[in-house]
Structure formats: C-alpha cells, structure tokens
Amino acid sequence: MTAGPNLFEQQAKNRRLTVAWLALFILFFAWLGFGGDLALYLAAASRTEGQVAYRFPWIGIVVTTIAAITAWVSWRKGPQQVLWSTGARELTAPQTFEEKQLVNVVEEMAVAAGLPKPKVYVIDDPDPNAFATGRDASTACIAVTSGLLAVVNREELQAVVAHEMGHVRNLDVRLMTLIASLVGVIVVLSNGMGRMLRGGGWLRGGKGKASGPLALAALVVFVLWVITLILAPFISRIMAMAVSRDREYLADATGAELTRNPGALASALEKIETHEAPTTHIKEGAAHLCIADPLGRDVNLKEGRLADLLATHPPMAMRITRLKGMAFQQLKAAGQLPAT
Amino acid sequence: MGPMLFLVVVVVLLLWVVGAYNGLIALKNQTVNAWKQIDVQLKRRHDLIPNLVNTVKGSMEFEKDTLQAVIDARSKAMASGSGGGVKETAAAEGMLSGALGKLFVVMERYPDLKSSQNVRDLQEELSSTENKIAFARQLYNDVATGYNTKQQQFPTNLVAGLAKAEIAELWEIEDKAERAVPAVDLSLKKPQG
Numbered sequence A: 001m002t003a004g005p006n007l008f009e010q011q012a013k014n015r016r017l018t019v020a021w022l023a024l025f026i027l028f029f030a031w032l033g034f035g036g037d038l039a040l041y042l043a044a045a046s047r048t049e050g051q052v053a054y055r056f057p058w059i060g061i062v063v064t065t066i067a068a069i070t071a072w073v074s075w076r077k078g079p080q081q082v083l084w085s086t087g088a089r090e091l092t093a094p095q096t097f098e099e100k101q102l103v104n105v106v107e108e109m110a111v112a113a114g115l116p117k118p119k120v121y122v123i124d125d126p127d128p129n130a131f132a133t134g135r136d137a138s139t140a141c142i143a144v145t146s147g148l149l150a151v152v153n154r155e156e157l158q159a160v161v162a163h164e165m166g167h168v169r170n171l172d173v174r175l176m177t178l179i180a181s182l183v184g185v186i187v188v189l190s191n192g193m194g195r196m197l198r199g200g201g202w203l204r205g206g207k208g209k210a211s212g213p214l215a216l217a218a219l220v221v222f223v224l225w226v227i228t229l230i231l232a233p234f235i236s237r238i239m240a241m242a243v244s245r246d247r248e249y250l251a252d253a254t255g256a257e258l259t260r261n262p263g264a265l266a267s268a269l270e271k272i273e274t275h276e277a278p279t280t281h282i283k284e285g286a287a288h289l290c291i292a293d294p295l296g297r298d299v300n301l302k303e304g305r306l307a308d309l310l311a312t313h314p315p316m317a318m319r320i321t322r323l324k325g326m327a328f329q330q331l332k333a334a335g336q337l338p339a340t
Numbered sequence B: 001m002g003p004m005l006f007l008v009v010v011v012v013l014l015l016w017v018v019g020a021y022n023g024l025i026a027l028k029n030q031t032v033n034a035w036k037q038i039d040v041q042l043k044r045r046h047d048l049i050p051n052l053v054n055t056v057k058g059s060m061e062f063e064k065d066t067l068q069a070v071i072d073a074r075s076k077a078m079a080s081g082s083g084g085g086v087k088e089t090a091a092a093e094g095m096l097s098g099a100l101g102k103l104f105v106v107m108e109r110y111p112d113l114k115s116s117q118n119v120r121d122l123q124e125e126l127s128s129t130e131n132k133i134a135f136a137r138q139l140y141n142d143v144a145t146g147y148n149t150k151q152q153q154f155p156t157n158l159v160a161g162l163a164k165a166e167i168a169e170l171w172e173i174e175d176k177a178e179r180a181v182p183a184v185d186l187s188l189k190k191p192q193g
Helices: A007-047 A058-085 A097-113 A146-151 A154-169 A172-199 A212-259 A262-274 A305-310 A316-334 B002-081 B086-107 B111-115 B117-152 B176-180
Strands: A119-123 A130-133 A141-145
Touching: A007 A058, A007 A172, A007 A212, A058 A130, A058 A141, A058 A172, A097 A119, A097 A146, A097 A154, A097 A212, A097 B117, A119 A146, A130 A154, A130 A172, A141 A146, A141 A154, A146 A154, A146 A262, A154 A172, A154 A212, A154 A262, A172 A212, A212 A262, A212 A316, A262 A316, B002 B086, B002 B111, B002 B117, B086 B117, B111 B117
Parallel strands: A119 A141
Antiparallel strands: A130 A141
C-alpha cells in the first residue's frame, strides 16, 4: 500500500543532513574566528623576535559567542519570526466556512500522518501559496494564503495541506529552520566583520618591518580568511537552496502517500501555477519554505546548471508530471484505467 | 581465545534478541494506538449524528426511512464499538457509512436544506469526520501491516512468541457500496447512485 519513499529513510536522511550542516557550520565559525586570530598571530610573530605580542585569540572567542547566541535565538524564535514576517494570523476560532474547512482538513491530515495537529495560520494574500515551519511535529505550524482557500476545492486543499504535513513528518521543517538560522548568522557575521575590516587599521599596528616566511604565511592566511568572509553568504545560500529543492519532490511524494490521491495535488499545483502573481506578503526569508516559489522567479521554471544552483523549488512542470505518473500507477494497480 | 569468542557470540545474540523484542513491542503498541485513534473518530461521528438528524428532520418529512436507517445503524455501531473486534466494528461502521451516504444523497434533493448555513456546517463537520475515520483506518492498516510483516519475517519471527506478537487484523472494506463512496463530499460533486 505505502507509495513513495520510506518514511524512516527520509527522517534518517534529514537527521544526517542536520548533523552535517551543524558540523560544517561549526568548522566554518571556527575558521571565521580563529583564522583571523591565526593571521594576526603570524603577523605579530613575523614582526617581533622572540616575544609575541598577540597571544589571546579574542576574535575567535567573540565570533563563537556571537554565533552561538544568535543561532540559538533564531532556532528558538525562527518559526514565529517567519510567521510574523508574513503577517500570518493563527486560526484559533475559525469564523468563515472556508476557515472551518481548512482547520478540518489540517486535522484530517494530522490523523493520516499519526501526528499531533499543527497550528493553522492564514495569510491574507490573494496569491495561492502555503508553507510549513517549526522545529518538530509538536511545534509545527502550517500557513496558507487566503488566495489558496479561494482557488482550490476541498480535495486540492487537502492535497496541499498533505504536502505541508509531509514536510512536518519528514522533519524537513527542523532542517529548514536550522539552516535558515545558521545562514542568517553567517550573513550577519560576514557583514559585520567586513565592516570592521574596512573601518579599522587594527590589522596593522605594531612596529618593525614584517618580513620572512612568517609574514608570507600571515598574508596567505589573511587572504584566505577574507575570501571566505566574502563568499560565505553566497555559498551558504546556494547550499540551503539545494536542500530545499530536494525536499519539495519528497514532500510531494509524502503528501500523495497521506491522501492516496496524487492527482489532487497535481491539479492544485496547476491552479497555483496559473495564478502566478508574486505572493507579496511572503518575503525572501520564507521563500524556500513555500509550496510554490512566492517570488515568481523565472529560474524556478527551468532545469539546467544555473537553475539547479539558484532555484529554491524544482520546476513546477516536473512536479506535476511526477504526480500524474503516480496517479496513473495508482489507477493501473486498481485496474481502473480509462478505456481510451 | 575459544571461550572469549563464545562469549562474544552469546553477547551479540543476546543484544539482537533484546533489540528485536523491543522493536516488536514498539510496533505492537503503535498498532494499539492507531486503533485507538480510529475509536476517537468513530465516537465523534456517533456524537454528530443526532445533531444532523434533528436539524434535517423537519424538512425531510417524507424520508423517514432514510433517517431511521441512520439512527439504527448508529445505535448498532455504538453497541459493537464497545468491546467488539475489528471485524464486527468494521461491519457496523460500514453500515453506518452507507446509511449516511444515502442520507447525504437524499439531502441533495432539498434545496432549502442545502442552502442552510447550519446544515452546510454540519455536513462539513461530518464529511471531515468521515475523512478522519478513513485516514485513521489507513494509518491503522499501514501500521498493522508493518507489525504483521515484522513478526512473520525471518529472523524476527524467532522472537515473535517471546513478545507475544499476534497477527493484527486489518480493517477491510467489505461493503461494495462503501467502496464506491470513498469520501462523502457531496457538496462539491454530483450525487452518485
């Protein structure tokens, strides 16, 4: 019965990815902090004979402390911040028929996934879109735009919510929240340190001519350090996009597994696609979470090298084709293929 | 070297037995829990039906039989729900699903019923509950199938007796009519049948 990729494999893969990202970032922060110290130490050592003036790795300690605090805060507060930035309001007491239906559909999908019911949010935006965020199943939130409620029918709404529930169940929400907070820290740090570099003569100083192999080493370390500082925000964003793109196909498959109705998600995606106006309420910070790219960027419609690097979502046409393939397989298995 | 090797083999075997045993127990509890989830949804359906019947009774004077069928099926389902096995519950609830489906089809013929906000809300509640029952059943069947497969597969089947593992019954849909109506969502579709 179970279609699509194995649940535990997906969760295990996401856990591995989470650990890998954390390790990578710790290494990166260490380099960002203590690499600078190393350059300063070598520079100081090349100038003075015997006694080295620069002993205390203060850059490393400051960077590590700031990074740890910022990352922790945005890990704890990230989901709420994302929801707040989109102007989402929580549906605690649904008023209209559509809102009641939305809450019901979310409850249905929570039952299907065997998970606690996530909090439901609505964003008042005419463009159809949806996203999920949170740290795990018990803190998960699912948000949809009012445009989505207006455009799709009940079955399609169920399919979209199932896709988001797939993100929750596969622990994509945790990975994406973690990556978002780490990328945020990197951007902030490299901006801040870049400003310090430009502003200060703190690297020079000390008297005496620098010369010899130590000075060369100091220069090399320093140049490498600056290059990482400049490239880090881009590289980390590109990596985050790659992860998010990968997760979309899987959430489509998991959603289909929950509803056993891949056709409904295909037609929901088609509807979302035809209303392609940018979702103005969803800013870049939450773009990678959405079921369809809220910024309406052309790069998400293509396949190819550049698109693979920059897109947060796989091409819509590919996703629809895959889902229709699943629907076809389902009909074939049930022996209900249309006679044509 | 000999006794050491023997000891290592025994320890590894013991560790495996513990792991397999605990895995089976975990699956067994998941199956029980999944069954409980169905129960929660069934109870909700039983609670909603009197509401629906009372709301539509006035407007449907001529459809007494359809309403009575729903009421009867509900009391039967409630009776078998307390302490009945998978098969009995499935059969009784299947009857209720069928009766409800018929009622919804009949309701389509009453435009003033369909346009009433109250009825629309109730119908949405019931459709959603029907869906939740279906999804809870789907989850139960998936979990139970996993449990059954695990206890039959070699080598886990060797500790199945130790863990008192028994084949969990699946909730099959026996009624042909129910098969034809997978989700009661008539507000959006043409009446079937």
